[in-house]
Amino acid sequence: MATPMSAAAFLDCLRDEGLDVVEVGAWETHNRNSKGPWGPVSGVMIHHTVTRGSAATVELCRKGHSNLPGPLCHGVITKDGKVHLVGYGRANHAGLGDPDVLAAVIAERTPPADNEATVDGNRHFYGFECENMGDGKDPWPDEQIEAIVRVITAICRRHGWSARSALRHLDWQPGKIDPRGPQFIWEDILGRVAERLAGTTPSTPKPPTPAPLPKPTKPVVDLSRLIAAARSNPAAAGTPVTYSGVRTVEAALVDAGLLSKRYSDGHYGTTTIAAYAAWQRKLGYRGDDADGIPGKTSLTRLGDKYGFQVVA
Template structure:
């Protein structure tokens, strides 16, 4: 049974992983103690704040609001990668979620679909709120993604867990959509690579761009990943571009990828223009 880390051990684990940490206010004692259990701990939950600006987002997560008192997480991850520690105890971040998901996290196996909300996640997960509007268009800077990776790895390393213990709020409950704008599957791959190195050491960069997830493309992102993908599609003779490609995902990108799916010989139902993991991996988009 995993007991919660003390404030000192949580801080030490994050710093050992190379996280830039700011201790915010009385974070060591700021918690929802007396409003439910805190532990046993089973994983890390990633959120987005639906807000902009570091100061206001940190204050909101510290104080909460009328219907949901703070703290609303254990740490706020700013766009520059700084982690502001808000609490080391129970926090109002996860709410109720699916007991089948919890069982999968404990067993470190593939997550099931969520279909019930019967378990108190605030007792079981560390929570990190990431500053982002959550509209699919607000960018996720690499510094911020790297901090998510490091924070998740730090807690996994402290408990001896695998990357399967890091999940998104939308994977915990079917009532949430966060985090939106990057793939949790890809984030777990990043955490897994980091756990294969010593804490605080550089992680070898992958040669090719990891699959960002179909939700990434369905949010019509503007990203250098889209440009790199388009160039590979053109090189494979699958271009539907009148000009470009460029960073904004468009109908031309979707049609170009559909041509790639057909070139792979996939069945018609898998040639809809939305990238799948196997199809993406076969394209070998250079890491950007």
């Protein structure tokens, strides 16, 4: 935990990390401090906006709407990689979330699955909204992903935090799915943050024409290992087979609306079996063909839609 930076220090740390920062109006004093405390801060939260168009997105995040007054974040990261500062202090971005997740962020470890909404996140997190429709199809340009990496790095560097002080809205509040998309690979982003934090002092200014970043690859799911996990984990006796690809498939089932995020735990148990069987029925399978055990065709179609590839 830390005392929030001053607005001037906040602006400096972003620019020191080589970011293209746009100051929008009197952002330094635009906040919701009259409605509750701001700080101590514990991390950086990333969102997507479900909007299209940079100007409209920035204006919405600055002003808010009738049900949720602005600012809705501290900065808006548009598709061109610019960071538009729209407020500073308490902002309506995080809402209530899970105390176990807050404890994990403070301890700088991977957060558990969120299943409560009892802690005021607007008090504890810097918030950044990213321009994206959030439908799993709207692309995340390389410039935008790089800006997200640098924003997280800048704040973590200034507070002496590790990359694990960053989290997604979906990690914090039950029912949230943001941010998502096939190019938004969270562990890759955190890995790049860790590399920057481990390096030398940040470069400034940002090069006007940065070299293109390599395209991230899709996660790979091994069909045979997944089937072994699916067939062993529901069994009452014996040691269940564990396989990291289960989490990838469960995340896809969550995106498909077939599995509650709180059951996305890497265990291919009866709940995941039921969710996958629902996916099979959605594809037209019936009877024994919709038993919740993945087949190559159904798994490939799930991967094509939700961003992973299958190896047999």
